Amino acid sequence: MNKENETDVTPSNFIREVVKDDIASNKWEGRVHTRFPPEPNGFLHIGHAKSICLNFGLADEFGGQCNLRFDDTNPTKEEDVYVQSIIEDVKWLGFDWGDKIYYTSDYFAQLYDWAVQLIKADVAYVEDLSADEIREHRGTPTQAGKDSPFRNRSVEENLDLFERMKNGEFADGAKVLRAKIDMASGNLNMRDPVLYRIIKAHHHRTGDTWCIYPMYDFAHGQSDSIETITHSICTLEFEDHRPLYDWIIDTLDVYHPQQIEFARLNLAYTLLSKRKLLQLVEEKHVAGWDDPRMPTISGLRRRGYTPESIRDFCERIGVAKANSTVEMALLEHCLREDLNKRALRLMAVLRPLKVVLVNYPEGQVEELDSPNNPEDPEAGSRKIPFSRELYIEQEDFMEDAPKKFFRLAPGKEVRLKSAYIIKCEEVIKDSSGNITELRCTYDPDSKSGGATAGRKIKGTLHWVSAQHAKSAEVRMYSHLFTKENPADDKESSDLKSALNPESLEILKDCKVEPALAEAQPGDRFQFLRMGYFCADAKNYLSTAPVFNRAVTLRDTWAKIAKKGS
RNA sequence: UGGGGCGUCGUCAAGCGGUUAAGACACAGGUUUUUGAUGCCUGCAUACGGAGGUUCGAAUCCUCCCGCCCCAGCCA
Numbered sequence: 138m139n140k141e142n143e144t145d146v147t148p149s150n151f152i153r154e155v156v157k158d159d160i161a162s163n164k165w166e167g168r169v170h171t172r173f174p175p176e177p178n179g180f181l182h183i184g185h186a187k188s189i190c191l192n193f194g195l196a197d198e199f200g201g202q203c204n205l206r207f208d209d210t211n212p213t214k215e216e217d218v219y220v221q222s223i224i225e226d227v228k229w230l231g232f233d234w235g236d237k238i239y240y241t242s243d244y245f246a247q248l249y250d251w252a253v254q255l256i257k258a259d260v261a262y263v264e265d266l267s268a269d270e271i272r273e274h275r276g277t278p279t280q281a282g283k284d285s286p287f288r289n290r291s292v293e294e295n296l297d298l299f300e301r302m303k304n305g306e307f308a309d310g311a312k313v314l315r316a317k318i319d320m321a322s323g324n325l326n327m328r329d330p331v332l333y334r335i336i337k338a339h340h341h342r343t344g345d346t347w348c349i350y351p352m353y354d355f356a357h358g359q360s361d362s363i364e365t366i367t368h369s370i371c372t373l374e375f376e377d378h379r380p381l382y383d384w385i386i387d388t389l390d391v392y393h394p395q396q397i398e399f400a401r402l403n404l405a406y407t408l409l410s411k412r413k414l415l416q417l418v419e420e421k422h423v424a425g426w427d428d429p430r431m432p433t434i435s436g437l438r439r440r441g442y443t444p445e446s447i448r449d450f451c452e453r454i455g456v457a458k459a460n461s462t463v464e465m466a467l468l469e470h471c472l473r474e475d476l477n478k479r480a481l482r483l484m485a486v487l488r489p490l491k492v493v494l495v496n497y498p499e500g501q502v503e504e505l506d507s508p509n510n511p512e513d514p515e516a517g518s519r520k521i522p523f524s525r526e527l528y529i530e531q532e533d534f535m536e537d538a539p540k541k542f543f544r545l546a547p548g549k550e551v552r553l554k555s556a557y558i559i560k561c562e563e564v565i566k567d568s569s570g571n572i573t574e575l576r577c578t579y580d581p582d583s584k585s586g587g588a589t590a591g592r593k594i595k596g597t598l599h600w601v602s603a604q605h606a607k608s609a610e611v612r613m614y615s616h617l618f619t620k621e622n623p624a625d626d627k628e629s630s631d632l633k634s635a636l637n638p639e640s641l642e643i644l645k646d647c648k649v650e651p652a653l654a655e656a657q658p659g660d661r662f663q664f665l666r667m668g669y670f671c672a673d674a675k676n677y678l679s680t681a682p683v684f685n686r687a688v689t690l691r692d693t694w695a696k697i698a699k700k701g702s
Numbered sequence: 703u704g705g706g707g708c709g710u711c712g713u714c715a716a717g718c719g720g721u722u723a724a725g726a727c728a729c730a731g732g733u734u735u736u737u738g739a740u741g742c743c744u745g746c747a748u749a750c751g752g753a754g755g756u757u758c759g760a761a762u763c764c765u766c767c768c769g770c771c772c773c774a775g776c777c778a
Contacts, residue, residue, distance in 0.1 A: 668739095
């Protein structure tokens, strides 16, 4: 590859190539029209974000349009709370669907008419067999199925029966409408698939208007057709449904979108299945769909993820047809990279250890200047109070420190960020030998920013003035599961066994600098040397601040320490 | 013994008959640093599931084999 071509660094993917080719060949008169079609039966997760970024991204990139469409064909599982959460999440991710939201339920009348059309063409029939009997007749992957005894009802009888189904004359499950295709097909989806079933349930939008509802397979392709979608992008498991959609659309002789399948996202150490996430919520293994440990959009948002970082992640993972599992490290990297540029640095001591500066005047308070973000000069600086009694992090002191530990230890010196160099003179312990306090001296000549501050000290610690500090609760999150692929556990429904008992550690007595009591819920910060944190959107109060750890900082010392032990 | 897919570095993933087989994350080393952070530099697939074949030339084409995933909901 030569220099001129190196400017094109955006990784492409096969779907983008298809779209480009179609534009070049004028296949759709240059149009690009995609759609994101979630079922409102749960909250969106990072896997949906991949699809959202793909569909909306393609439309944006090629000047097209992407519809947000709710695939609401099953009233027993769908709820309005889910549609609201989905709308919020897609919007938060930064995408725009124009002024109209689409619903498959808006097409129920048209879908019904199309079913009638198929009956009239003698390629659909009303089935009286029970669900079990239908299954028995279906055969197996290696054995052809058997025709239903009701397969050859007359068009007139089918028309009559189907209308009576619609009118509510039959009980749930008593009859279904089936397509008449091929009971011997190698593709199970073509063995006379069910098109309509009777469900006398309240629909979140159509209420009690209908007592028959189209199956997904009889709604999805036509919905795309109605909306003149050009590229119907979906996941791999629908690949063998494509012949059925093609059959329906061609039999109906309507606009025929092009379906393209890609591999859904898998993320290590978590689950990306709405069914299983619902189970986590219902069994109370997490605090809700938006628990910061959840891989849901709302969980990630509450955890402190930015829309930008999620979009970046979706761009980086690529789009292909090979099943794969992406490492959590990539997602975390995307967040760190984003927040490194924008998050204000503040100091928070999570596990406080008191330090008394014996040679610092009692009652004296200095206002020291500290940069808000070394990556962004525009962010300016702030004043932080310094006094005789401070808190430092417990893990920043070791009584018997190894040579490579360049933090505080008896007789050793360390720099306090934006303040002075201090030296540990004495370790105070309680009767059971726990370290309760450190007596230190400070070097008045080492004041940060001063003329004589140049003395080099290997370690720099974050700290907070005891009398000025605010107390806060900090929730330390890590991955929800101990297994890289918790779904591997065959059909065993006990997600419990794979759960990480340490996915949440609550720190109640953290000491944070005063400015952190004036945050807004949802604000994100870097707690110097500790990681990126987010003021909890639900529980944060300035009188009782609560922060969530979004992601740790890279920690080279932790690696060294681990190697050494 | 059915149908549909997929196999390129630890993890993703470009590659579309002629490339020293991109890039990112991870990892390792060095360097800057009042965050052991960030930044910067360096290293990291003689090799593309395997075996044959076509070709002057194959990760890319053909054949066979192996492995993995999906499909038997009146779920989507």
